[in-house]
Amino acid sequence: MAKAPVLTPQADDFPRWYQDLISKAELADNGPVRGTMVIRPYGYGLWERMQQEMDARIKKAGASNAYFPMFIPQSYLTREAEHVEGFAPELAVVTHGGGKDLEEPVVVRPTSETIINEYFSKWVQSHRDLPLLINQWANVVRWELRPRVFLRTTEFLWQEGHTAHATYEEARDYAAMIHKDVYGDFMTNVLAVDTVLGRKTAKERFAGAINTLTLEGMMGDGKALQMGTSHELGQNFAKAFNTTYLKGEAEREYVWQTSWGSSTRMVGGLIMTHGDDNGLRVPPRLAAVQAVVLAIKGDDAVLAKVREIGAALEAAGVRVVVDDRTDTPFGRRAVDWELKGVPVRIEVGPRDLENGTAMLVRRIAGGKEPVAADSLAAVVPQLLEQDQALLLQQSRERRESRTVDVKSIDEAVEAAATGWGRISWADLGPEGEAKLGEHGVTVRCIVAEDGSVPETDDQPGNIAIVARAY
Amino acid sequence: MAKAPVLTPQADDFPRWYQDLISKAELADNGPVRGTMVIRPYGYGLWERMQQEMDARIKKAGASNAYFPMFIPQSYLTREAEHVEGFAPELAVVTHGGGKDLEEPVVVRPTSETIINEYFSKWVQSHRDLPLLINQWANVVRWELRPRVFLRTTEFLWQEGHTAHATYEEARDYAAMIHKDVYGDFMTNVLAVDTVLGRKTAKERFAGAINTLTLEGMMGDGKALQMGTSHELGQNFAKAFNTTYLKGEAEREYVWQTSWGSSTRMVGGLIMTHGDDNGLRVPPRLAAVQAVVLAIKGDDAVLAKVREIGAALEAAGVRVVVDDRTDTPFGRRAVDWELKGVPVRIEVGPRDLENGTAMLVRRIAGGKEPVAADSLAAVVPQLLEQDQALLLQQSRERRESRTVDVKSIDEAVEAAATGWGRISWADLGPEGEAKLGEHGVTVRCIVAEDGSVPETDDQPGNIAIVARAY
Numbered sequence: 060m061a062k063a064p065v066l067t068p069q070a071d072d073f074p075r076w077y078q079d080l081i082s083k084a085e086l087a088d089n090g091p092v093r094g095t096m097v098i099r100p101y102g103y104g105l106w107e108r109m110q111q112e113m114d115a116r117i118k119k120a121g122a123s124n125a126y127f128p129m130f131i132p133q134s135y136l137t138r139e140a141e142h143v144e145g146f147a148p149e150l151a152v153v154t155h156g157g158g159k160d161l162e163e164p165v166v167v168r169p170t171s172e173t174i175i176n177e178y179f180s181k182w183v184q185s186h187r188d189l190p191l192l193i194n195q196w197a198n199v200v201r202w203e204l205r206p207r208v209f210l211r212t213t214e215f216l217w218q219e220g221h222t223a224h225a226t227y228e229e230a231r232d233y234a235a236m237i238h239k240d241v242y243g244d245f246m247t248n249v250l251a252v253d254t255v256l257g258r259k260t261a262k263e264r265f266a267g268a269i270n271t272l273t274l275e276g277m278m279g280d281g282k283a284l285q286m287g288t289s290h291e292l293g294q295n296f297a298k299a300f301n302t303t304y305l306k307g308e309a310e311r312e313y314v315w316q317t318s319w320g321s322s323t324r325m326v327g328g329l330i331m332t333h334g335d336d337n338g339l340r341v342p343p344r345l346a347a348v349q350a351v352v353l354a355i356k357g358d359d360a361v362l363a364k365v366r367e368i369g370a371a372l373e374a375a376g377v378r379v380v381v382d383d384r385t386d387t388p389f390g391r392r393a394v395d396w397e398l399k400g401v402p403v404r405i406e407v408g409p410r411d412l413e414n415g416t417a418m419l420v421r422r423i424a425g426g427k428e429p430v431a432a433d434s435l436a437a438v439v440p441q442l443l444e445q446d447q448a449l450l451l452q453q454s455r456e457r458r459e460s461r462t463v464d465v466k467s468i469d470e471a472v473e474a475a476a477t478g479w480g481r482i483s484w485a486d487l488g489p490e491g492e493a494k495l496g497e498h499g500v501t502v503r504c505i506v507a508e509d510g511s512v513p514e515t516d517d518q519p520g521n522i523a524i525v526a527r528a529y
Numbered sequence: 530m531a532k533a534p535v536l537t538p539q540a541d542d543f544p545r546w547y548q549d550l551i552s553k554a555e556l557a558d559n560g561p562v563r564g565t566m567v568i569r570p571y572g573y574g575l576w577e578r579m580q581q582e583m584d585a586r587i588k589k590a591g592a593s594n595a596y597f598p599m600f601i602p603q604s605y606l607t608r609e610a611e612h613v614e615g616f617a618p619e620l621a622v623v624t625h626g627g628g629k630d631l632e633e634p635v636v637v638r639p640t641s642e643t644i645i646n647e648y649f650s651k652w653v654q655s656h657r658d659l660p661l662l663i664n665q666w667a668n669v670v671r672w673e674l675r676p677r678v679f680l681r682t683t684e685f686l687w688q689e690g691h692t693a694h695a696t697y698e699e700a701r702d703y704a705a706m707i708h709k710d711v712y713g714d715f716m717t718n719v720l721a722v723d724t725v726l727g728r729k730t731a732k733e734r735f736a737g738a739i740n741t742l743t744l745e746g747m748m749g750d751g752k753a754l755q756m757g758t759s760h761e762l763g764q765n766f767a768k769a770f771n772t773t774y775l776k777g778e779a780e781r782e783y784v785w786q787t788s789w790g791s792s793t794r795m796v797g798g799l800i801m802t803h804g805d806d807n808g809l810r811v812p813p814r815l816a817a818v819q820a821v822v823l824a825i826k827g828d829d830a831v832l833a834k835v836r837e838i839g840a841a842l843e844a845a846g847v848r849v850v851v852d853d854r855t856d857t858p859f860g861r862r863a864v865d866w867e868l869k870g871v872p873v874r875i876e877v878g879p880r881d882l883e884n885g886t887a888m889l890v891r892r893i894a895g896g897k898e899p900v901a902a903d904s905l906a907a908v909v910p911q912l913l914e915q916d917q918a919l920l921l922q923q924s925r926e927r928r929e930s931r932t933v934d935v936k937s938i939d940e941a942v943e944a945a946a947t948g949w950g951r952i953s954w955a956d957l958g959p960e961g962e963a964k965l966g967e968h969g970v971t972v973r974c975i976v977a978e979d980g981s982v983p984e985t986d987d988q989p990g991n992i993a994i995v996a997r998a999y
Contacts (some may be wrong), residue, residue: 088648091605092635095598097648103595123575128565128684129668130621136560151600152625153637156683158618158674167623167637178558178567187857193570198599198668199767202627213626214598357745387657 065394068336078208080260080330084339094206094213101399104347105326106216106425110196112249112345113218113321116241122192122220127174128195130165132292135173136157138299142172143323145266146388149201151213167200167247172267172292172318175221176300179199183223185305188232191223191314209327210284210529217322223302230315231270231291235512237319238272238289250325250344251450252276252332253458254286255524256512257504265318269293272512275503275524277458278331281478283349283503287321288330327529332454339400340423342450343443345369348401349378350439352417353392357385357409367409368417368435371408375436385517402446403439407432462524467493471525475500484521492523500525535864538806543750548678550800554809554868557678564676568793571869574817575796576686580666581754582719582815583688583791588710592662592690597644599667600635605643608769612642619671637670642737642762642788645691646770653693653784655775660695661705679797680754680999687792693772693784701740701761705982706744707789708759716756720795721812721920722746722802723758723928725994726982727974733964735788736744737764742982745973745994747803747928751948753973753996756798759773759789797999802924802954803967807831809870812920813913819848820909821871822887824861825878827855836875838887838905847913866920867892872916873909877902894919931993938964941995945970954991962993970995 066079081087086102089095098106114124134307136143151167167172175193183191196218203213224230233413236255238256246254254274264271268290275283297313298305306312333340343349351374354365369381379402382392389406396404411417416429418505419438423446430438444451461478465471468491474499475498484505487495492502507513510521536549553559556572568576572734584594600623621637624630638644645663653661666688673683690707694700708726715872716724724744734741738760745753750980767773767783777780803810813819820842824835832853839851848872852862860877865876873889881887886899893916900908931948935941938961944950945968954975957965962972978981978990 088651090598090600091602091644091647092598092600095600097598098596100593100595104593106596107594123570123574125570126568126576126686128562128567130560130562130670130684132561148628150626150628151623154624155622155634156620157674158620164625174561177561181558200600204627214600216596216621236980408616482968 064348065398065487066336066338069279069334076332076334076336078194080334080398081208083405084400086107086326086330086339089208090527091476092213092247093205094203094211096208096212096214098216102326105329105341105345106323107252108345110218113241113245114196116245117194117218117220120192120241121190122222124195125193126197127178128196129168129199131168131171131174133164133166133246135177138165138173138259139267141295142267146170146201149203149348151200151202163462167350168197169199169201169492170318170320171195171197171219172221172296172415173300176296176302179221179223179314180300180302183302183304188227189223189225189314190229192220193222194218194220207327207529209330210324212323215323217320220317220319222317223297224316225304225314227293227315230317234270234272234289234291234317234319237317237510238274238278241285242274242289242319246274246276247451249342249344250329250332251344251447252286252328253451253454255506257506258512258516259288259504260489260491260502260516260523262489263502265290267292268318269295273504274370275487275526276328276332276454277461277479277526278328278529279334279457280331280462281526283452283479283528284324284328284331284526285503285528286325287319289319290317292316292318331529333450341400341402341448343402343447346402347378348380348399350403350405351380351382351396351401352407353382353389353396354385355389355406357383358409360412361407362407364412364432367406368407368432370441371436402443405411405435421446454474465496467482471495472498472500475525475527479503479524479526481522481524482515484523485519487523495525499527500529503528525527534806535868536808537803537805539749546804547801547807547881550804550808550868551678554870555870556796556800556809559678560684562683562943564673566678566680566684567684567685572796573798575811575815576793578815578817579720579795580688583711583715584666586715587664587688589712590662590707591660592664592692594666595663595666595789596667597638597648598739598881599638599639601638601641601644603634603636605647606636608643609737609766611765612737616640616671619673621670621672623670638667639669639671640741640788640790641665641689641691642766643770646766646772648771649693649784650690650770653772653774654730656695658783658894659693659695659774660699662690663692664688664690676975677797677999679795679800682793685793686943687716687790688787690787692787693767694786695774695776695782695784697763697785700787704742704759704761704787704789707787708744708982712757712759712789712791716744716746717921719812719814720799720802721758721814721917721924722798723921723924725928725974725976726977727994728982728986729974730959730972730986730993732959733972735760737762737765743974745996746798746802746924747931747949747996748798748999749804750801751931751996753949753994753998754798754801755973755998756795757789757791760787762786762788781948784836801872801999803920808868811870811872813872813917816872817848818850818869819913819945820873821850821852821866821874822875822877823852823859823866824855825859825876827853829878831877831879834882834947838875838877841906842909845910847909872913875905891916930951941965942968942970945995949973949994949996951992951994954993955989957993957995965995967998971998974996
């Protein structure tokens, strides 16, 4: 008789598989207030590692971290017309504080362009104050009617960058640099998630932006997930908040701005890109735990050996955990580490000791074989690099094999049932986009003929990537 | 004619000096909603370094980071009677979300004991699930009627630890370990803030705790600041949320809990402990910028030299910034770095080049002298260690010289005008504590005769430290 699967198989019910995995691998729980989530330690560990890697890239891009209040006077949001229109339906409003009704209700930030511009307008005086490059790690709230853990939650964690520049060109180039060198580099080289970098159509732009750049990943079920966005804000918020600098002797000029964000949604993207029917698979460069050394039994000699192997791996630069909880059955622990997607598992029992070996189990490439225990410190770092490359390759192959060129709305809708469609943007246009919308299909982004990010929507040869999306 | 001071002198008006420093050193601004604050990049950099150092100590203490929603159903707070009584007057309440009135209002967390226990009660089943050691980095809201930047703000940033244990003794020991090995070690060895470790009186305890341990620092004006607290919660929240584990075969036992927190208030404590009339002084181990190398003029040779020195210091493990913004007057930049309290300043001009020297200015020990440029990489790390020790010594000397033994309420009130009083707790008691309160003086903590943390309030020889406090 076959073993009952730990998770609902992906092929049976992908959304249910996703929920099962999040629960069984102890990544998160639903919060008590609808749409909120509790991020459990193992799930939060994934986010912490994302933060570390992203933060280093953001600092390298010249931005400094700061913190702005989460309570924003309601009146701020109304100053930029498109912005308030976009966010008003999702706001949480505090009407009561310190035992009294508030004179002016305050909203919990859905994003911080408005409150940040209130301060930029004070801090920026001369061209010497530019560029002003700020990033914030924070929680934000957007009331969700159809919440899904990590993907769409009422409260989520993110980083939001906000910059001000002297010229249009500088702002445009900075938004593009963040898109490619911060987000793109992180997705490819750490998350091992293949993404398409493109620009959003006018319809899909951030509320208040003149251009939105996006990274779109293909999930295990062929749907798309927006993994991060970088916006050119033009002078829209600068005009609403009077953020100007002295240009030359007396002339004041509005600053040109960008904003860009990536969130705990990336954890959902990681799961749906790399997860399989046995659980999560964590890319080694991201993993807080790259290898686990399990004692099969609690013999002193076995315990000594797992600790010795653990120390050797740590000395070789591997992020390793020794699992010596032998009062919990070995099988249960092995399944648990498999669910959690730790790339390399090293199992040691009494028989292995006799042979001078350990059982090496690879979560990503698959396979299980005995290896000489004293070779592990040399072998494991190499396997981790192979696993990292393999995950990216699998992600890329999925996207390539499930993306098709299409020529009509009907073909596009059909393509979106199993993957992505590529269609000429000149042929599709905003009208075709609206028609696709009736079938639940959206234009994820526009890319140039050569695959690069086009500078305008109507550049000849532009291609729209269309899909169903989370 | 003497130069006009950049800041209001401490001796003239300490609160005004504090506000001046925060503004001039660009640490923070007031937020638009009363009591909130904007933490500017240099101020946030101090907090980031605090986070890094604290986080490493918290992980060493075995706790894992996680994240719980900031929205808590109002009904949760009412389950623990003392807890709701303590926090009800300070709550911010969301009554409106996603365009609708909410059926049950939600509060923005003032602290997370309640929501965390809701989940602990699900996660803890057997003794194998204990101890459960969780930490969270988050924002919290407590509506403030008399706000002061960093010290008392409506929204602040903090870490809050929450643990569950099988026995009273384990919980007690864990709270004490956090108090001493996490908070105490951090204050002494990183912040260089001398603190007294003691226990709070029943009156000053956290709402819902059976014991609160505290660290109290003496500020530059002789007042006290609570720098962090670690609480034994007993089984109060466990009973309110039915958090139990299976003890033996069938018997269920309530868990024993701790919680402990430290916040952006520490930034205020840092300023008021180490700041002087010229600005902030940042302890080298905390400083994100330990040394700055300033080009006095924009000559190519000078610029080349400051970069060379910067590279040499970086190679020697010093966190260094090269200030080559020679379009801003040198004097203004020097004052700015002085205000920001960077421990070591190295100034290089054309004349220094000829002599092979650089001017070394020490912010903490004071003094300014030319040194051989090629000796800096060897010299600076040593000076930083000296400066670190000096700050701690000065903080300790202040506390010792401004603390006096007193025998009556009147003497205690007099002592609190300039520093701290020490009075027998057996003599003072809760009644004397109430009388002191009428004069705005509080018992900061109780310590044992030998200076250790007493196990009970009524241990013979216990001494109350009394002071005015922030």
